Amino acid sequence: MKVIRTEAEWKPIWSEIFKENKQLGFVPTMGALHQGHLDLVAQSIATMDFTVVSIFVNPTQFNSSEDFQKYPQTLDADLGLLEAAGADFVFVPSVATLYPQPTHLRFDFGDLEQVLEGACRPGHFNGVGLVVSKLFHLIKPNRAFFGQKDLQQVAVIKRLVQDLSFDLSLEVVPTRREKDGLAMSSRNMRLNPEERQQALLLYQQLSQAKERLLAGESWKQIQSDTVAAFSSAPNCELEYFTLLHPETFEIFDSLTSESPQSICIAAFVGQVRLIDNLPIIA
Numbered sequence: 001m002k003v004i005r006t007e008a009e010w011k012p013i014w015s016e017i018f019k020e021n022k023q024l025g026f027v028p029t030m031g032a033l034h035q036g037h038l039d040l041v042a043q044s045i046a047t048m049d050f051t052v053v054s055i056f057v058n059p060t061q062f063n064s065s066e067d068f069q070k071y072p073q074t075l076d077a078d079l080g081l082l083e084a085a086g087a088d089f090v091f092v093p094s095v096a097t098l099y100p101q102p103t104h105l106r107f108d109f110g111d112l113e114q115v116l117e118g119a120c121r122p123g124h125f126n127g128v129g130l131v132v133s134k135l136f137h138l139i140k141p142n143r144a145f146f147g148q149k150d151l152q153q154v155a156v157i158k159r160l161v162q163d164l165s166f167d168l169s170l171e172v173v174p175t176r177r178e179k180d181g182l183a184m185s186s187r188n189m190r191l192n193p194e195e196r197q198q199a200l201l202l203y204q205q206l207s208q209a210k211e212r213l214l215a216g217e218s219w220k221q222i223q224s225d226t227v228a229a230f231s232s233a234p235n236c237e238l239e240y241f242t243l244l245h246p247e248t249f250e251i252f253d254s255l256t257s258e259s260p261q262s263i264c265i266a267a268f269v270g271q272v273r274l275i276d277n278l279p280i281i282a
Helices: 007-019 035-047 065-070 075-085 124-139 151-163 186-190 193-198 200-214 219-231
Strands: 002-004 024-029 050-055 089-091 143-147 169-173 236-244 261-269 272-280
Touching (some): 007 089, 024 035, 035 050, 035 143, 035 169, 050 075, 050 124, 089 124, 124 151, 151 169, 200 219, 200 236
Parallel strands (some): 024 050, 024 143, 143 169
Antiparallel strands (some): 261 272
């Protein structure tokens, strides 16, 4: 496994891959890797000739400097995991490498950033669009791999690829969960043992809501009950609990068989903000 830190180091490697007509898979991450990330890496290794993983904590997608500073960074451990997993290359750029000068360009993803994460974290998807565009241009992969847990981010990146005509395909890999159902997330590292237990409420409410929806119960009542569950739970604060289309993010008030639907949730457990979602298959 080779660690790359600059565009100048990567260009000749990419040129050789291109000359040999090999397929390059790309897994962008912010580090603090867990099995969910390694699932993406494994999928790339299984289907592509070469796999490159990036590790970069992107400052432009954070809404608060405190959140950025507290984001877990475990580079040495991450590199060990990726080497054991069989990644070919790891791109670890500095902020100066990806942002050599202040960026003035702004992305507008329209309706996709007017709801949920876009509404709760203004400017977040602009930062995502900036860094993903930079990485796609620099790495030049044939296929990029993303996790289903970040459902709205996936929708934004699909739109980015389509509207800017990036010559690559996207593959979405199902959410990896702990044995008790908690969605794996780098932010879980910030939970203390008590908060880790309290965080189970997110998946519990998602699972119950899906079961109740498929049994014919009203979404309005389910949503109301979830709000009440979080209101009575210690140390937990619900931001949203929404039934929607997983690509357009059109919001629904009832179950339908006419289009795909997912339930999305975001909540604070202590000072840590967590998100999760479940697809609904009638």
